Amino acid sequence: MARAVPTQRRITLSVVAWVIALLIFFPILWTILTSFKTEAEAVADPPLFLNFAWTLENYAVVQERSDYLRYLWNSIAIAGGSTLLGLIIAVPAAWSMAFVPGKRTKDILLWMLSTKMLPAVGVLYPIRLILINLGLLDTKFALIFILTLINLPIIVWMLYTYFREIPGEILEAARMDGATLWSEIAHVLTPMAVPGIASTVLLNIILAWNEAFWTLTLTTVDAAPLTAFIASYSSPEGLFYAKLSAASTMAIAPILIMGWFSQKQLVRGLTFGAVK
Amino acid sequence: MATQHSRSAARVMMAPAVFLLLVWMLVPLCLTLYFSLLDYRPLRGTFDCCEGLGNYVRFVSSSAFQDSVVTTLMMVGGILVITVIGGILLALLLDQPIFGQGVVRILVIAPFFVMPTVAALVWKNMFMNPVNGLLAHLWRFFGAEPVEWLTNVPLLSIIIIVSWMWLPFATLILLTAIQSLDSEQLEAAEMDGAGFFSRFGYIILPHMARAITVVILIQTIFLLSIFAEIFVTTGGGFGTRTLTYLVYQRVIESQNVGLGSAGGIIAVILANIVAFFLMRIVGKNLDA
Numbered sequence: 001m002a003r004a005v006p007t008q009r010r011i012t013l014s015v016v017a018w019v020i021a022l023l024i025f026f027p028i029l030w031t032i033l034t035s036f037k038t039e040a041e042a043v044a045d046p047p048l049f050l051n052f053a054w055t056l057e058n059y060a061v062v063q064e065r066s067d068y069l070r071y072l073w074n075s076i077a078i079a080g081g082s083t084l085l086g087l088i089i090a091v092p093a094a095w096s097m098a099f100v101p102g103k104r105t106k107d108i109l110l111w112m113l114s115t116k117m118l119p120a121v122g123v124l125y126p127i128r129l130i131l132i133n134l135g136l137l138d139t140k141f142a143l144i145f146i147l148t149l150i151n152l153p154i155i156v157w158m159l160y161t162y163f164r165e166i167p168g169e170i171l172e173a174a175r176m177d178g179a180t181l182w183s184e185i186a187h188v189l190t191p192m193a194v195p196g197i198a199s200t201v202l203l204n205i206i207l208a209w210n211e212a213f214w215t216l217t218l219t220t221v222d223a224a225p226l227t228a229f230i231a232s233y234s235s236p237e238g239l240f241y242a243k244l245s246a247a248s249t250m251a252i253a254p255i256l257i258m259g260w261f262s263q264k265q266l267v268r269g270l271t272f273g274a275v276k
Numbered sequence: 277m278a279t280q281h282s283r284s285a286a287r288v289m290m291a292p293a294v295f296l297l298l299v300w301m302l303v304p305l306c307l308t309l310y311f312s313l314l315d316y317r318p319l320r321g322t323f324d325c326c327e328g329l330g331n332y333v334r335f336v337s338s339s340a341f342q343d344s345v346v347t348t349l350m351m352v353g354g355i356l357v358i359t360v361i362g363g364i365l366l367a368l369l370l371d372q373p374i375f376g377q378g379v380v381r382i383l384v385i386a387p388f389f390v391m392p393t394v395a396a397l398v399w400k401n402m403f404m405n406p407v408n409g410l411l412a413h414l415w416r417f418f419g420a421e422p423v424e425w426l427t428n429v430p431l432l433s434i435i436i437i438v439s440w441m442w443l444p445f446a447t448l449i450l451l452t453a454i455q456s457l458d459s460e461q462l463e464a465a466e467m468d469g470a471g472f473f474s475r476f477g478y479i480i481l482p483h484m485a486r487a488i489t490v491v492i493l494i495q496t497i498f499l500l501s502i503f504a505e506i507f508v509t510t511g512g513g514f515g516t517r518t519l520t521y522l523v524y525q526r527v528i529e530s531q532n533v534g535l536g537s538a539g540g541i542i543a544v545i546l547a548n549i550v551a552f553f554l555m556r557i558v559g560k561n562l563d564a
Contacts (some may be wrong), residue, residue: 014374020366024443025383028390030410031398043408046417093293096286108294110555113303117551119501121523122540123304123535125311130304149300157295181285210391212504217528227504230393234400234508240404248394259389260382267452270445271490 035059035245042241058246065243068250071229075251077140078225079208080146080214083155085203089148090155091197095189097156098163099171109160112153120150120213131218140223145216147208154207155200158265162196163189168262199265202258209255226251305544314536319531331538341539343515344522351435351518352499356492358439362445363491364484368476370447372452381451386445387396392504399437400426430514438505442498446491451488454480487558493554500547519543 024030031051034042041052062068095103127146128137136142166189174188212227219228230251233244259266300402312331315324335341370381387395403409404425412422425433457480463474506512514522523543526536 008426010373010375013369013372014376017369017372017374017380018376020369021380021383024440025386027395027398027403027440028386029404031394034402045408045413047413068335071318089293089296092289096289100282100286102283102286107558108290110559112293112297113558114548114551114555115297117497117547117554118301118305119520119540119543119547120545121310121501121503121520121527124524124540125306125527125537126304128528129307149296152293152297153279181282206389210389212392213501216504216507217524227391228394230391230397231504231508234393234397241408244397244401247397252390255391256386256389259385263381263385263448266385266388267449271449 018022028256031245031248033245035249037242037245039240039242042245043092058242059250062243062247062250066229066232066247068229068247071224071226072250074140075209075225075227076224078143078147078223079205081140081144082151082206082208085144085148086152086155086204087197087201090152090159092158094156094163095185097160098166099168109157112156116150124217127129128218137218138220138223143218143225146214146218147211150208150211150214151204154270155204158200158203159196161199163193165196166192199262202262203265203270206255206259206262211239301439308537308540308544311533312541314534316534317532319366331534332454333544335535335538335542340517340522342517344517344519347431347515348500348518348520350431351438351502351516352496354432354435355383355442355499356495358435359442359446359495360488360491362439362443363450364488366443366447367450367454368480371453385444385448387441388448390441393508395441396437396505396508397442399433404433426509427514428444430510430516431541434502434505434516435510437509438499438502442495445495450484450487453484457483489557493557496550497547497554500543500550519546 035058036054036056037048037052038055038057041048042054056217082141097109131137131142170192171184171188174184209225210227215225216231219225230247233240233247313326313328315322315331320401366384370377370384374380401409403411404423406422406427407411408498409425411425415422423429462475462479465479470478491538502518503520503524506516506518506521510516512525517525520537520543523536524537526532526539530536
């Protein structure tokens with residue numbers, strides 16, 4: 001039963017909540033606004049909020065000067081590739097853990113999670129050395145592989161918590177009707193697991209897109225994704241706020257939209273099912 | 277229900293994931309362990325066996341290490357205090373019946389999806405710049421001298437930036453926890469005359485205790501390896517060199533691989549202490 005709340009109290013709370021929410025969102029809003037200004041307007045004193053001559057020029061300049069589209073493609077390839085590869089490895093593993101749990105399943109799950117806690121910097125040099133020796137430094141292939149491994153524990157965990165909610169009786173019924181292991185997976189399990197898999201994909205793309213340790217330390221030019229593209233704006237050359245804003249907006253927009261769709265799954269994925 | 281056949285099939289299906297993670301964890305770690313016992317400086321062509329524990333002694337006894345531990349503790353601690361307290365307050369607020377709740381939620385969680393390099397650079401240039409930054413304008417508007425954020429209070433600046441990115445995470449998880457609270461219990465307490473603070477202290481907070489623990493532990497693991505935010509703002513200067521950044525500098529910038537690897541192993545050990553507690557909480561949850 002919803003409690004009756006006095007209207008006045010509700011209005012006060014709403015105002016407070018909106019003010020705080022807008023304050024938290026403000027840096028993003030300000031970045032988006034600034035991206036439509038000229039460089040002079042971007043540093044105008046006092047700052048201009050909406051009353052400036054809106055222009056798309058910065059977007060064109062950013063693309064022209066730093067080849068945004070190439071970095072975008074690298075980001076898409078790395079985030080998408082590592083998610084796909086992770087899914088191919090994780091779906092069978094999570095399936096078997098959820099439906100044929102053994103004595104050690106719990107230990108294996110916890111151990112997988114513990115690999116996620118290894119500080120990346122502790123293994124940075126060996127990884128670089130291995131990649132250099134294999135001729136794979138600064139390649140998308142290497143980053144896809146590494147990000148797959150980094151996020152694999154989260155993918156397995158998320159899929160596992162979703163798969164566990166699928167009633168085992170349905171699988172048994174399918175087996176009684178003579179379904180083979182393969183047709184059981186393809187025709188019975190997969191359709192029921194699609195929502196869980198979709199959320200897992202979404203969260204993993206977000207994590208891979210924003211990953212900024214390995215992408216900064218293992219790329220220079222060829223495989224650099226948007227995280228590195230933005231980092232190249234850290235040394236200012238003259239007036240550049242509007243261009244920085246345009247580049248930033250382009251780097252975060254796709255993932256911001258995806259993130260809003262996946263906010264519910266986020267809690268589950270990032271707490272490894274500990275908070276639902 | 278599990279037949280012998282499905283058991284062996286299950287093992288086969290699990291094998292690639294287990295094998296890859298095992299290799300990923302063991303091979304580089306063993307190499308780091310090995311390097312940490314050598315005098316290994318590739319730029320000078322030094323690759324001498326065997327330093328023994330010399331690198332560890334030198335790393336731990338250097339003032340850079342002690343400073344970096346203090347910096348790390350202050351950074352992680354500061355961010356945790358801000359995000360956990362802020363997250364509790366925000367979660368309580370968002371749990372109230374407010375107009376446009378969905379949109380408010382979307383606005384509040386947005387910073388979590390901003391990539392670290394973007395967040396750090398936008399804050400550094402457009403907010404914390406002492407001349408053109410918005411905060412400088414705000415300070416001048418109130419007649420105050422603008423703060424040179426990243427020069428004079430660099431640690432605080434980075435704490436602010438990273439807290440902004442992680443506040444949504446804490447809020448979202450704590451909100452989920454509050455919403456799972458049985459509202460009848462709260463109503464009963466209210467009927468019995470419990471005020472807001474006693475309801476908060478005796479019902480809401482204990483109910484959230486586990487979620488708060490989870491938030492603290494997960495954030496600690498991610499925060500211990502903050503890198504990009506330091507990389508694009510101070511580059512590890514001005515007292516913002518965390519343990520992670522110190523190891524990065526030793527290994528990559530000054531190419532003292534032996535010494536840096538010893539630092540890396542120490543970072544791994546420290547992170548594992550935190551991880552141990554998280555695993556126990558998550559493990560308990562698995563049985564439930």
